[in-house]
Amino acid sequence: MEKAIRLKVRKDLDARQQHTILKLKGSLISKGYTEIIHILDKDEEFHINTFETAIEKRNEVQRYIAAFISEENLLDTISME
Secondary structure (H helix, E strand, O other), X not given: OEEEEXXXXXXXXXXXXXXXHHHHHHHHXXXXXXXXXXXXXXXXXXXXXXXXXXXXXXXXXXXXXXXHHHHXXXXXXXXXX
């Protein structure tokens, strides 16, 4: 069975932040954590990005995302829900 991961992403991003978020999404796909990422509007300020991952990879994915957010200084831009 697979489990959904939810990311809350700020809509008003500068070019560097946009590029870095795309880099994160690409790496999630290239590392085999997911095949597709769905994007929905939450409100005027945020999008919700969701993707399915295998249960056995869930903790690994969450650690990877948390480390990426920290390393790229995106704490005000993206968060896991």
